[in-house]
Amino acid sequence: xxxxxxxxxxxxxxxxxxxxxxxxxxxxxxxxxxxxxxxxxxxxxxxxxxxxxxxxxxxxxxxxxxxxxxxxxxxxxxxxxxxxxxxxxxxxxxxxxxxxxxxxxxxxxxxxxxxxxxxxxxxxx
Numbered sequence: 001x002x003x004x005x006x007x008x009x010x011x012x013x014x015x016x017x018x019x020x021x022x023x024x025x026x027x028x029x030x031x032x033x034x035x036x037x038x039x040x041x042x043x044x045x046x047x048x049x050x051x052x053x054x055x056x057x058x059x060x061x062x063x064x065x066x067x068x069x070x071x072x073x074x075x076x077x078x079x080x081x082x083x084x085x086x087x088x089x090x091x092x093x094x095x096x097x098x099x100x101x102x103x104x105x106x107x108x109x110x111x112x113x114x115x116x117x118x119x120x121x122x123x124x125x
Contacts (some may be wrong), residue, residue, distance in 0.1 A: 032113045043111070045105040050079045055097040 032038050053075035061070045076084070078101040081094035 028114060028117050029110075032110065032117055035113075038109065040111050042106055042109045046078075046102065049101070049105060051077050052101055053077045054101055055081060055093060057093065 055076040056080055057074045057076070059072050059074070060068055062067045076094065076097060081097045084091060084094050085098070
């Protein structure tokens, strides 16, 4: 122990917690993202949910007097949106639908994997 009035700082006592809370999360995130099993799980989630419609397009036909003559709603699942993008060309509606599908699947997979990834545990006394 340093003497009072000395310029030597006291030694830091080791604790069970990381010095910065985000360092633990960043490490866990890096570990999860580095695992091929995470990416395989993400692809499985994408394939399992690709039939759920995420996009609805409403078409309304009006007569010359402004009255609605016919109305139709078409729903697109992500696989159908991908087919439209690959065959008919670029469409922001279908691209957003696919991006939303991939983002939601990524978020679900990441949350589950982070919850299952063990964090730093304090030492047993």
